[in-house]
Amino acid sequence: MAESQNSPTYPTREPVDFVVVGSGAAGGVMAKELSTAGFSVVVLEQGPHLQAADFKHDEWDYDYNGGLMWGIKQGHPQTFRKNENEEAVEAEAVLGYAHNVGGSSVHFSGNFWRFRPIDFMEASVRGTVPGTNFADWPISYEDLEPYYTKVDWEIGVSGLQGPWDPPRSRAYPCPPMPIKGPDVLLERAGKQLGLNPYPAPVAILSQPHNGRPGCIHCGFCNGFGCEVNAKSSSMATMIPLALASGNCELRTGCTVSRVNTGEDGRVTEVVYWDAEGTEQAQRANAVVLCANGSETPRILFLSESEQHPDGLANSSGFVGQNLMFNGYTSIVGLFPEPVNAYKSVPATRVIHDYYELDPNLGFYGGGGIDGRHYSRGTPLNSALMSGMFGGPTWGAEYKKNLQQEFTHTAAFDGHTTSLPLASNNVTLDPNVQDKYGRPALRCTYMDHPDDIQTMSYFYDRTVELMEAAGAIRYAGEYPENGQEGNVHLLGTCRMGDDPSSSVIDKYHRTHDVPNLFISDGSSLITSGRGQPTMTIMAMAFRAADNIIQAARRGEI
Ligand SMILES: Cc1cc2nc3c(=O)[nH]c(=O)nc-3n(C[C@H](O)[C@H](O)[C@H](O)COP(=O)(O)OP(=O)(O)OC[C@H]3O[C@@H](n4cnc5c(N)ncnc54)[C@H](O)[C@@H]3O)c2cc1C
Ligand code: SF4
Known part of the structure; x- marks a missing residue:
């Protein structure tokens, strides 16, 4: 569903300048920076646009029924195992995050080192x-x-x-x-x-x-x-500015399933289920994935094709690896x-x-x-x-x-701290599916x-x-x-200079696909000491700055 405030409605079959997937801590920053710089932006967010008046002191709903989370009760199971020799079993909120405009920055504790x-x-x-x-x-x-x-x-x-x-x-x-x-x-x-x-x-x-x-x-x-x-969630700070720019369309209830590429290997469109469950595809000149350290790798894996048999942007094999929790x-x-x-x-x-x-x-x-x-x-x-x-x-x-x-x-x-290990990762579960029929997120940690x-x-x-x-x-x-779960989801599409051991370059562009960018918890290389979100947001501002400059130079 498109937001009504000052917001444009872009046709899906005409390319917009950018599709931003996810409106959380990083996605909110990205949407605001790109749209206020004058680019046409469609933000695809799977959750609803809750606002201050919607929140309540309801422990039963939020803490025990996962009201803000995205888990088994909402048709999105996850599985967990400690190592690859174990069978992964269904578990609640192993890779814990909130599904709403603003992502987990809406209900986090706000510690900001x-x-x-x-x-x-x-x-x-x-x-x-x-x-x-x-x-x-x-x-x-x-x-x-x-x-x-x-x-x-x-x-x-x-x-x-x-x-x-x-x-x-x-x-x-x-x-x-x-x-x-x-x-x-x-x-x-x-x-x-x-x-x-x-x-x-x-x-x-x-x-x-x-x-x-x-x-x-x-x-x-x-x-x-x-x-x-x-x-100071991105819902309260960034999204209102993005919507006020007149260049940003926020589509809520829209769950991205894959990113399609053309014969030249460049991204052409983002495929998603809209709020009615109908499959749609938004064309774009460039895409920024901001779906967090668990969902961004899942989208890349699900975007496999003949050209990208192991998933999009995964020539290094590092997509999903090096998961760090703190x-x-x-x-x-x-x-x-x-x-x-x-x-x-x-x-x-x-x-x-x-x-x-x-x-x-x-x-x-x-x-x-x-x-x-x-x-x-x-x-x-x-x-x-x-x-x-x-x-x-x-x-x-x-x-x-x-x-x-x-x-x-x-x-x-x-x-x-958490150390990055190849054996700690996010992959697709071959046995469990979500309500859309996608393989569930499987966490090995x-x-x-x-x-x-x-x-x-x-x-x-x-x-x-x-x-x-x-x-x-x-x-x-x-x-x-x-640990058997956490809400810090870091490192799964890490940044680096060497394309054989990282997924994105230091400007957040994927090494493999020139018009595909990633900015969220997955970009981190080490875990810090906890409280990663200040750094996730700073990296999103820096990524947006570099993307805007590259776009203005005609380099996307
Ligand atoms: C209870 C709690 C307390 C926390 N406390 C702190 C703290 O004190 N300090 C700190 O630094 N961090 C804290 N965190 C962690 C912090 O919230 C996260 O690090 C941060 O929000 C991650 O930002 P992100 O942009 O990577 O992803 P998110 O904020 O998770 O945003 C991702 C967005 O993408 C959307 N999305 C995902 N997949 C799709 C898809 N396929 N299609 C469309 N949309 C999609 C999601 O719905 C979500 O809105 C806490 C987290 C929780 C849950
Ligand atoms: S910032 Fe936290 S403690 Fe302060 S009013 Fe908001 S929810 Fe309550």
Whole structure:
């Protein structure tokens, strides 16, 4: 269905300048940049265009029925296995993302760390890690810095330059969020241990910016859409500007199945099912895939042809490979005084002293620690998870414990590196299909031993912090047997100079198809330390800049 606002309706049989597939974190930026530069753009988005007034504090719908997600209940099963010798089994939201205009930027937590200079050249500095595809980026922090700053100001980021932050050309547009309960504890404990906690950068407005209001600290943030548009999703920031340009048609409920190429090997059209389920094809001079680290490889695999038997843009065989999730750890502590962690945004302080671990530890890794609510901080989640300190899960004592735990707990979470491995990948499942008859997404994933050691290291650091913070009791976990799903979907169409070991060049153009571009989580080469979306959006601004320049030079 085409959007009605100031939006053109382009005929499908006439080529538009660009089709952008997916309107998420990267796709929203791409649509806005290309359309405001004067190009005709059709955005194909499989989900609906929800807006601030549509969002609700409905845990049952969002958390338990996957209301914003794209899973088995919506006719889109996924399968999971730890290695290729196992049979993949159906599992919910292994490759987790939201299907709506704005993608997962609508319901994410908004933690928005920039990568640092080291992230772009770590393989050279640290040396390669045997058995992995750990590699340097073909671009540097300096190349991306102007675009990080564009994200800060155009998307809207709140923060304060910290002791470990990379250099920035302009201050944050909004001051940091006010500190919340768990972060008071984290900050106190961190300082006691000689660490440097500082305000966490977030894609959430602490004060009005670009015509949007500041956060009202409702607390239903992680996993929920923002009812006042204070969360800086591409839905709230980029899509309105794209639609106002008069050059962008947003077609929602449109699921792309494949990209067709002509005899000259160039992309000619994008095939999709419209909101009524009818197959359509939009002709285009160029296509930008922004469907995320799981769906972009699926579209490329499904676009196989005689010329591209292993899938489009896959002469390297790297499409779908090197899937990175980011590791995590979480510990919850019970405190004698109220913490009231359920209020406000997910995190307001971060400790980055462990960003690069000492190579003498014998494994590769690094990350950050922030203070949070326990189990998203929402009432139903907390009720279902109560009992973690060993109490009963029913009856009067359960109720008493729940009352205490909801208000008196704080969580300290670690967010860590993931190494790129060929054996961690997204492929097409030969046995399971979605409601359109497409092969389901199959995820094969087992964390590298260094990633598990890194999580273990971070778990130990959060135990120290909990003890220093004065927790009466604490309990926690990290996936010591490997993760079985995540919402960070990275690396599956990686960038690189060498066409035999990467899918796109440093300008996001696929090595194999001159008028096919990719910009989303799949473009990343290494995982950063968690919170990849700031970098995904900065890369999308940079990609759009280069695509626009190439188009104006007649080079597409
Ligand atoms: C609950 C949650 C919390 C998170 N918290 C954080 C955080 O604090 N910090 C952080 O950095 N990251 C966080 N993330 C991750 C972050 O949201 C993602 O990294 C980011 O949104 C990825 O951007 P993307 O452009 O690659 O893809 P997405 O944002 O996933 O966008 C892809 C879009 O493409 C559409 N699409 C896919 N396939 C098709 C198709 N075939 N046809 C048409 N449309 C299609 C999808 O519907 C979607 O709208 C979180 C994610 C979740 C789910
Ligand atoms: S906590 Fe703030 S940013 Fe998050 S959903 Fe509520 S009002 Fe929006």
